[in-house]
Amino acid sequence: MASPATAMTPPVTPDPPPRRRRSRTTDRGLDRAFRYLAVGSGMLILATLASVAIFLVLEALPALTHDDLASEIAWIPEGGNLGDVVGPLIFGTILAAIVSLGLAVPVAVGIALFISHYAPRRMASALGYVVDLLAAIPSVVFGLWGVLVLAPKVQPVWQFLVDYFGWIPLFAGDEHGNASNPPRVLMTTALVLAVMILPIITAVSREVFLQTPRLHEEAALALGATRWELIRMAVLPFGRSGVTSAAMLGLGRALGETMAVLMILSPGFLYSFKLLVASQQQTIAANIAAKFNDADDIGRSALIATGLALFVITLLVNLGARAIVARRKDFSGAN
Amino acid sequence: MAQRIDVKDLNIYYGDFLAVAGVEMSVEPRSVTAFIGPSGCGKSTFLRTLNRMHEVIPGAHVEGTVAMDGVDLYGAGIDPVAVRRQVGMVFQRPNPFPTMSIAENVLAGIKLNNKRISKSDADETVERALTSANLWNEVKDRLNRPGSGLSGGQQQRLCIARAIAVKPQVLLMDEPCSALDPISTLAIEDLVSELKADYTIVIVTHNMQQAARVSDRTAFFNLKATGQPGRLVEIDDTPTIFSSPREQATEDYISGRFG
Numbered sequence: 312m313a314s315p316a317t318a319m320t321p322p323v324t325p326d327p328p329p330r331r332r333r334s335r336t337t338d339r340g341l342d343r344a345f346r347y348l349a350v351g352s353g354m355l356i357l358a359t360l361a362s363v364a365i366f367l368v369l370e371a372l373p374a375l376t377h378d379d380l381a382s383e384i385a386w387i388p389e390g391g392n393l394g395d396v397v398g399p400l401i402f403g404t405i406l407a408a409i410v411s412l413g414l415a416v417p418v419a420v421g422i423a424l425f426i427s428h429y430a431p432r433r434m435a436s437a438l439g440y441v442v443d444l445l446a447a448i449p450s451v452v453f454g455l456w457g458v459l460v461l462a463p464k465v466q467p468v469w470q471f472l473v474d475y476f477g478w479i480p481l482f483a484g485d486e487h488g489n490a491s492n493p494p495r496v497l498m499t500t501a502l503v504l505a506v507m508i509l510p511i512i513t514a515v516s517r518e519v520f521l522q523t524p525r526l527h528e529e530a531a532l533a534l535g536a537t538r539w540e541l542i543r544m545a546v547l548p549f550g551r552s553g554v555t556s557a558a559m560l561g562l563g564r565a566l567g568e569t570m571a572v573l574m575i576l577s578p579g580f581l582y583s584f585k586l587l588v589a590s591q592q593q594t595i596a597a598n599i600a601a602k603f604n605d606a607d608d609i610g611r612s613a614l615i616a617t618g619l620a621l622f623v624i625t626l627l628v629n630l631g632a633r634a635i636v637a638r639r640k641d642f643s644g645a646n
Numbered sequence: 647m648a649q650r651i652d653v654k655d656l657n658i659y660y661g662d663f664l665a666v667a668g669v670e671m672s673v674e675p676r677s678v679t680a681f682i683g684p685s686g687c688g689k690s691t692f693l694r695t696l697n698r699m700h701e702v703i704p705g706a707h708v709e710g711t712v713a714m715d716g717v718d719l720y721g722a723g724i725d726p727v728a729v730r731r732q733v734g735m736v737f738q739r740p741n742p743f744p745t746m747s748i749a750e751n752v753l754a755g756i757k758l759n760n761k762r763i764s765k766s767d768a769d770e771t772v773e774r775a776l777t778s779a780n781l782w783n784e785v786k787d788r789l790n791r792p793g794s795g796l797s798g799g800q801q802q803r804l805c806i807a808r809a810i811a812v813k814p815q816v817l818l819m820d821e822p823c824s825a826l827d828p829i830s831t832l833a834i835e836d837l838v839s840e841l842k843a844d845y846t847i848v849i850v851t852h853n854m855q856q857a858a859r860v861s862d863r864t865a866f867f868n869l870k871a872t873g874q875p876g877r878l879v880e881i882d883d884t885p886t887i888f889s890s891p892r893e894q895a896t897e898d899y900i901s902g903r904f905g
């Protein structure tokens with residue numbers, strides 16, 4: 312690429328030196344190459360997204376246009392249609408994700424703050440490693456751990472919640488006023504999901520907190536802020552949009568997590584807020600994984616239709632996250 | 647509400663590095679004291695020991711005493727947080743909290759000192775502090791807009807308003823005009839002259855005309871070579887420093903004959 316340009320240079324001009332000229336031409340070439348690469352990757356991402364969306368729609372079409380699915384698919388109730396199942400599935404998926412987010416975010420933010428602003432440096436990096444290691448555990452292992460280790464331990468806790476806080480609909484017991492045993496319930500599932508999404512939320516939050524401008528931390532300290540007040544005044548406001556993004560990343564993972572839910576949750580297809588009773592809810596991803604192998608063509612199409620719903624939810628979550636981040640842009644410190 | 651400061655035998659360290667050595671000086675209440683000297687001689691470092699901000703840097707510590715109306719700020723049982731509530735600070739770069747509105751910025755320190763404050767007290771404080779900082783007329787219609795939307799000079803005056811809203815004993819300013827244009831610089835200088843009626847002010851400046859314009863007393867800091875600790879060369883009334891300093895080094899620096 313450099314040689315034609317060099318050849319065009321009149322040989323008599325002594326300055327600028329030819330070497331300089333050649334490197335500038337190469338720079339321009341690199342610049343162009345990089346632009347193509349960037350535009351190309353962007354298009355590739357869009358094309359992938361579009362092809363996934365088209366695939367989902369095409370494959371779901373037979374089920375979406377079928378007028379009597381109930382007679383063909385065992386898991387659709389007599390006289391019902393796809394919506395009677397997709398509705399509760401969407402509900403269950405979102406409920407599980409939100410509860411796990413509710414459990415994970417406070418802990419993750421706490422750990423991230425501890426690492427960024429309280430712990431001595433050596434301890435902070437050790438703790439950071441441990442949290443990152445959590446992210447390396449495969450979800451099937453988390454599922455096993457949830458069923459075999461966690462479930463027996465938390466059952467008494469769930470029972471306690473039912474006994475003392477059963478008046479809160481979320482903690483209502485079954486018809487005998489008990490938490491299910493074994494606790495293959497949404498709360499146990501959400502707890503395991505929370506552990507799974509903890510690393511990503513912690514890691515992103517920690518990075519954001521560490522980037523709090525020294526300028527603003529010192530402004531707070533100079534006003535006589537204690538460590539906690541410094542965090543309230545400078546660190547948390549600065550990190551808010553970052554934590555929101557981190558939470559949305561976690562939410563995305565929780566929405567799509569399959570294996571752990573499949574192994575822990577006893578499925579049900581109700582619009583039920585009971586977190587401590589089995590066979591109430593199911594998530595879309597786990598439902599697809601549970602039924603896909605045994606499904607015939609129309610059954611698969613129906614399952615893919617539920618997958619389409621999951622795709623849309625995830626898309627909306629991401630749009631929502633952007634809206635939240637953009638809403639207080641004026642106050643974000645980005646300017 | 648203004649107090650005198652007596653510094654004795656102060657050595658200031660970053661870890662093992664002695665950055666400033668053997669400072670002895672007194673700062674009179676209701677006066678402006680300017681610190682001048684070549685960059686790296688420890689003006690900021692010394693200034694930050696006066697409100698115990700120095701020690702927020704890991705490994706940073708001091709030896710010696712800084713007494714405010716006779717009480718050693720570094721004495722046992724003195725809480726640095728309490729010291730900083732008495733001694734306000736304005737930084738080189740304006741640093742209003744970007745997530746807070748103009749009014750919230752002014753009230754930030756008050757919210758720390760006593761959590762609850764009535765709406766009318768808050769409004770009154772905001773107006774008083776912004777008026778003292780000569781900013782009220784420019785921002786009174788947009789108190790709920792973010793402080794980061796102001797110009798650099800306005801932001802710096804907002805930071806001054808934030809610092810004086812808590813009625814500190816002493817106000818420290820570290821090159822408050824170095825990031826500002828000449829008009830904003832004049833506005834801040836006028837403000838310093840007004841504020842001296844109520845506060846003890848210590849201002850670091852690299853601008854000797856500024857020191858000559860605003861200060862009553864001037865302290866000249868110098869260092870022999872990089873890696874050597876900075877020292878206080880002399881402190882005297884500002885006219886004396888600029889007309890007939892005792893030390894040759896001061897004379898050289900002021901007349902621009904400095905290396």
Ligand SMILES: Nc1ncnc2c1ncn2[C@@H]1O[C@H](COP(=O)(O)OP(=O)(O)O)[C@@H](O)[C@H]1O
Nearest residue numbers: 660665684685686687688689690691692703873
């Ligand atoms: N955070 C720090 N850590 C270590 N050394 C520092 C730090 N800040 C300043 N110093 C050193 O202390 C000396 C004085 O710096 P400073 O107080 O910033 O000088 P000035 O404000 O007069 O320009 C310099 O040698 C500088 O390198």
Ligand SMILES: [Mg+2]
Nearest residue numbers: 689690691820
């Ligand atoms: Mg400085």
